[in-house]
Amino acid sequence: MGVAKLKKAELYYHKSVHEEIAAALQDSGVCQIINAQEAEGGTRPSDIEARLAESEERLADVRYLMRALTPHFNDPVPSLDRMLGEKPVMSMSELSQLAHDTDLSGAAQKVRGLEHELGEVRLELSQARANQALLANYSFFPYELAVITEGTRVLAGAAGVVKSEQLEAFKNALNNFAKDTEVFFSNVSAKTPEVYVVVLYSRDKASQVLDACVKNGMSMAEVPAEFKGSLGEEKAKNAELINKLEAKDAELVNNMKKLADEYMPNVQKLSDYWTSLVSRWQALSESGETESVLYTKFWLPAKETERVRGKIEAISPNVALSFADPEDGEEPPTMLTNGNLVRPFNILTELYSPPKYKGIDPTPLLAPFFFVFFGMCLGDAGYAIVMGAAIYWLFKKYKRIPLGIKDFVTLFAFSAVSTFIYGIISGSFFGNFIDAFLPFLIPVKNAFMLVDPMTNPMQVLGISLLLGVVHLMFGLLISAYEKLKENNYFDAIGADISWFLLIVGLCLFGTGAGGMLPAAFGFIGKWMAIIGAVIIFVYSAWTKEGNIFSKIISGFLALYGSTSYLGDILSYSRLLALGFGSAVIGMIINLLGGMAANIPYVGWLIGIVVVAGGHLFSVLINLLGAFVHPLRLQYVEFFGKFYTGGGEPFTPLKNSEEFVSVKA
Amino acid sequence: MEYLGLSLALFGAACASALAGIGSAIGIGIAGESAAGVMTEDPNKFGSCLILQALPGTQGIYGLLITFFVLNQLNMLGGGAPAMPTWNQGLQIFAACLPIAIVGFISAIYQGKTSAASIQMISKKPEAMGKAIILPAMVETYAVLALLTSILMLMGVQVA
Secondary structure (H helix, E strand, O other), X not given: OEEOOXXXXXXXXXXXXXXXXXXXXXXXXXXXXXXXXXXXXXXXXXXXXXXXXXXXXXXXXXXXXXXXXXXXXXXXXXXXXXXXXXXOEEEHHHHHHHHHHOOHHHHHHHHHHHHHHHHHHHHHHHHHHHHHHHHHHOOOOOOOOHHHHOOOOOEEEEXXXXXXXXXXXXXXXXXXXXXXXXXXXXXXXXXXXXXXXXXXXXXXXXXXXXXXXXXXXXXXXXXOOOOOOOHHHHHHHHHHHHHHHXXXXXXXXXXXXXXXXXXXXXXXXXXXXXHHHHHHXXXXXXXXXXXXXXXXXXXXXXXXXXXXXXXHHHHOOOEEEXXXXXXXXOOOOEOEEOOOOOHHHHHHHHHHOXXXXXXXXXXXXXXXXXXXXXXHHHOXXXXXXXXXXXXXXXXXXXXXXXXXXXXXXXXXXXXXXXXXHHHHHOOOEOOEHHHHXXXXXXXXXXXXXXXXXXXXXXXXXXXXXXXXXXXXHHHHHHHHHHHHHOOOHHHHHHHHHHHHHHHHHHHHHHHHHOOOOOHHHHHHHHHHHHHHHHHHHHHHHHHOOOOHHXXXXXXXHHHHOHHHHHHHHHHHHHHHHHHHHHHHHHHHHHHHHHHHHOOOOOHHHHHHHHHHXXXXXXXXXXXXXXXXXXXXXXXXXXXXXXXXXXXXXXXXXXXXXXXXXXXX | OOOHHHHHHHHHHHHHHXXXXXXXXXXXXXXXXXXXXXXXHOHHHHHHHHHXXXXXXXXXXHHXXXXXXXXXXXXXXXXXXXXXXXXXXXXXXXXXXXXXXXXXXXXXXXXXXXXXXXXXXXXXXHXXXXXXXXXXXXXXXXXXXXXXXXHHHHHHOOOX
């Protein structure tokens, strides 16, 4: 339980077996390779460098193929199934054989060629479509387009656009050249913002006419030189071209689909293979070398040492492997090990930040609180049953769920248990479903009810705040324990135990004075609080540097810090608010369902839809809140008292398993 | 004037749903813009983006909750004649609705901004999802406290 003991391994091996050794280290999945080179920025061993370069090249091909083919590929395996472990099982040697048999660069070249061709067709197609639009705009022009694109001996033409508001000025300007020009306009209506224009002019007046056109707001349009015939002819020709290009495009896309179907299944598998190899050689490139020997250093869990030794020594007798405990100055990475009951909660610690190697693992400490808080926030037996059923179905359908996801789902399974329990004792089953629709069950429900947030929320608020005090004080005691372990009595008493005395004392005093506990507790509480406050004052004044006044001010400021504890404790009122929230939302849904059921004839059907759909929505939205808020209480209120994390997670070299699961 | 109390109470109930709902809509909108930006780069982040985008949605639900609470108190949900609070009681119910209406409105917007920033964060550091969820949840604390205040105040108002 807690942080796993790690060993630092040093491995010396002959270069002739380095590939097998590297594969064995990766297959074991428990070795985090660290830099073995003495000097900073040392060079990579040349054998490994060569392997790395080759693997990266292959991986680049794989990545290219994935990127180019994925949009054309109908993946037969839904990605959710894949995530939940439904993927082909292969060994690394099978994958290596597949890599050997598959001509990736050939495939990449083929796809690249096709992609290039497709790009060209699409470019032509967009050009042709633009031309079609252009031709449509000038359909008012009666003559052959050659007049514009080539002109005759005496005549030339220009096509363009004039804004409607400049049209009058434009016409007037061209009237000056009435003898030398002929002008055609597209239909003008009040709505058209611009007017398409063709101007024919005699060549000897060309510069004056064009000058006048441009000055009066005509912007020239480029008519492609290949258009020579009449507009009708050219349009038909162009339309035919578009049809041809579209057919070509469809054909190429179809070819691409065929290639995708042919290559993708293997490319996906090889993606895992080459990703594994790149990470393998990248990790091992930190090895050192002599003329014929390579040496690699890595961390591994202490309990795996013999298994790894067996694997490595089976490869060659010419290896030297030794294990050592971490030295004092070293910071090994952190691997959390917890029993089956606590392991799912590891995720919560890892989401925050894993502890340092020599630090305390907060997972078993936060697990029971998270369990209870989640239950109180969701707090509905019906919702717990929905969660449980979903999780049961998931585990039934998917037998090979990867461990990380399995733990996460298990976390929710645990949470469903606490939700169920709290739902029973607070009398909530799909909100007030029993009261609304199954009145004959009310006595059964009431028999188990211990608290009633709906009619007596103050009671649950009190429980919430009390849990908050327990949680916070537990955090303080852990902090004190850690300091005591280092024989730091001064800080343990001054910074942690003092606050414990003050807060617990105040609680006892308050409840004693309020008559909830015998008066003796009030008396004890009063003196605990006073002693705590004095210690806080003295501790703060003692540790503050400076003259007597700044010491006294510092002491008072420290006592003022009690407001932050007040804030922390009140923060736990969210346990009531969220639990209350899901109960009331459930009640609203039942109410709406009941109202819908009163509609004649189809009412019962609508009612069922409203109730089922509404509760499903409610489960999802409240699940989010019930996960996030208890987590916040752990991270902010609880961790704030003793835990900073700051460790490096243990990341062993593993085989990539995105598309296949690699069997040992 | 006999309906003044009822009107005031309903006005409060409307404020709770409307203001908190508007706040949530704005907050989710802000977060959604950010999420859409991140997903153009990496569509696989849909799941985590959606969770972060949904976080500012709770204020609207809290507002709705208070509205139903009031309607229930006014006996307007089960059919039958509504309760007739005096204008004083109506004003008290109105006051009780204000915390969630105002705090819900404003906190949802700020939570949306924090969510948007968190979404940007996971686009660069997907492993920081835990921290990314906690930052917007810090803002929500005050909406939860306002909800609690509204509930406790409403429970204190006696409607004849």
